[in-house]
Amino acid sequence: MLTIDTDYHVHSEFSFCATDITLERIFQLGDGLYLAVTDHSAHQYFRPGRGWSLAREDVVDLVEEQRDYGRENLERYIAMIRALGRPEILVGLEVDILPTGDLVFEEDLREEFDVLIGSVHHLPSYVQGRSPAEIVAEWQTRVCQFCDQGMDILGHPFRIFAQYGLPVSDGLIAWTVERCTAAGVALEINSHQPSPQDDVRLIRCAREQGARLAIATDAHATWEFGEFSYHRQVLAAAGVESQEEWERLNWRAVPHLDFGASAP
Ligand SMILES: [Zn+2]
Numbered sequence: 001m002l003t004i005d006t007d008y009h010v011h012s013e014f015s016f017c018a019t020d021i022t023l024e025r026i027f028q029l030g031d032g033l034y035l036a037v038t039d040h041s042a043h044q045y046f047r048p049g050r051g052w053s054l055a056r057e058d059v060v061d062l063v064e065e066q067r068d069y070g071r072e073n074l075e076r077y078i079a080m081i082r083a084l085g086r087p088e089i090l091v092g093l094e095v096d097i098l099p100t101g102d103l104v105f106e107e108d109l110r111e112e113f114d115v116l117i118g119s120v121h122h123l124p125s126y127v128q129g130r131s132p133a134e135i136v137a138e139w140q141t142r143v144c145q146f147c148d149q150g151m152d153i154l155g156h157p158f159r160i161f162a163q164y165g166l167p168v169s170d171g172l173i174a175w176t177v178e179r180c181t182a183a184g185v186a187l188e189i190n191s192h193q194p195s196p197q198d199d200v201r202l203i204r205c206a207r208e209q210g211a212r213l214a215i216a217t218d219a220h221a222t223w224e225f226g227e228f229s230y231h232r233q234v235l236a237a238a239g240v241e242s243q244e245e246w247e248r249l250n251w252r253a254v255p256h257l258d259f260g261a262s263a264p
């Protein structure tokens, strides 16, 4: 059985969609794991109850209006994760992107973060009833914008297509692996809303292209935390059987702050 000891996508009370998982629970249960807390960036800007305002037509203005509020939340968030005092729990963020291609983020806080995940959660072209080809093209634009704006990981790469009921072609998987690898961006194997058919093809393609894969439970609840059976299952189905190969594929974060502890 493969040893998996990284999870660079975990939510906490700083995401509206998280249930019973909190920074305190992550601290209690996370012994032996290399982790990043990665709450939704957009949630820091929108007041409670407006968490998914990302789909609103006026979202660009809304983020701008909430700039100070978001910044305060982000600063509090960073401070609370650092205050846990465990070097294996990194400060991360699941960064949202606006229809303009701008990140929902504070650029001057970038150095405070160890792990940045770029995730597509909404595509206006789908809501507008555009063709599948146009929806895929918009998604590819967002992926390029994430790659060009220094993300470490592409979050749940193809989840949005499953949500929209659209198939993911082998060609799109190959394009994604190539684009991300060229930019030094790892691709996530995410178990929160599993899509084994897509993930097995993604892993096979990553093996061929020498890409890096990031393990993500994307835990929104305590029961999901530290649960890697899905990852082992899709890795085995894609032919990754030896620990040695897994170590070559597995993306590991380099913490920005030195706590004086040894890195994994
Ligand atoms: Zn997400």
Ligand SMILES: [Zn+2]
Binding pocket: 009, 011, 094, 218
């Ligand atoms: Zn997430």
